[in-house]
Amino acid sequence: MTVPEILDSVQFVVDRSGKPTAAMLEINLWAELRIILEELEDKKLIQDRLTHWRSKEGWTRWEDFEAELETDGLSTVD
16 A cells, blocks of 8 residues: 555544544554655665765774673674
8 A cells, every 4th residue: 555545544533623633544554654664764774874884973883882782691703
């Protein structure tokens, strides 16, 4: 199902004056929408990483990564 189809299926809850107060989706459509949003987020992360991969900003030193693994109770592979 496409995003426009999902959005067209939304049902609205209104208050006594007719003002929309909530939106409802069938649970299977909600699941599809979540997948679509998660994929968009993943694509954005990948695009950001590809754009800035040459800069060391945000990189973690290997030693710090190993220390984090040990702190989390995970051992490094020798």
